[in-house]
Amino acid sequence: METTTRAQSTGSCTNEESFLRGVKDCLPTLLGYLSIGFAAGVAQKTAGLSIMEIILMSLILYAGSAQFIAAGMIAMGSPSAGIIITILFVNLRHLLLSAAISPYFRHLTPFRNFFVGVLLTDETFGVAINEAAKRKKISEKWMHGLNITAYLNWCAANIAGALIGQWITSPEKFGLDYALPAMFIGLLVLSILGRRTIRTDVIVGLAAAAVAIGVSLWVSPTVGVIAATIIAATIGMAVEKWK
Secondary structure (H helix, E strand, O other): OHHHHHHHHHHHHHHHOOHHHHHHHHHHHHHHHHHHHHHHHHHHHHOOOOHHHHHHHHHHHOOHHHHHHHHHHHHOOOOHHHHHHHHHHHOOHHHHHHHHHHHHHOOOOHHHHHHHHOOOOHHHHHHHHHHHHHHOOOOHHHHHHHHHHHHHHHHHHHHHHHHHHHHOOOHHHHOHHHHHHHHHHHHHHHHHHHHOOHHHHHHHHHHHHHHHHHHHHHOOHHHHHHHHHHHHHHHHHHHHHHO
């Protein structure tokens, strides 16, 4: 009886940490991935990229904001060096995302850590942090299920957008340009509701908004996002420590 109970308990734990559970937990974000990926495919096609170039960009670059920026700069005829440097700065935030999630994978080898981090996105990071807040740990198999599901859906949506994009010349008329911020707002609301630390979250949110707007006006929006992340996270840590 004890053995059966232990087996059931072990089985339940394994199910909670499984690859399939990661796939299921990714499902709520798929509508966002499909709409944003479709919009990115349309934008890249409108910028003059070929189907093969769009496929390679989604497979290798795999970054929604960077792909939108690249499409815009290509359409304006910007130099390659400028596009690469801009994308580099825009994606510097992934250093912060990886640093935040790395404590949960310290037991892995560098090679296995690479495969966990290489497909990490803003969306999968948001889902993973929610998982960590609920269960105090993140399974490697669960993380692969989450990341790979998001990756495949993003690539499929990009290709669909590229194929249909030749008939859509003004994506903003259909609200496709709002898909990216809409999904981030949804993830933020889910994260706040799951943590149940409304006071700290409001303080951090207001601080992040103030820093992002101020730095964006005086320096640049990219630096504003990075500065807001660092300063607001520091304020949140201080509030949690001294409350």
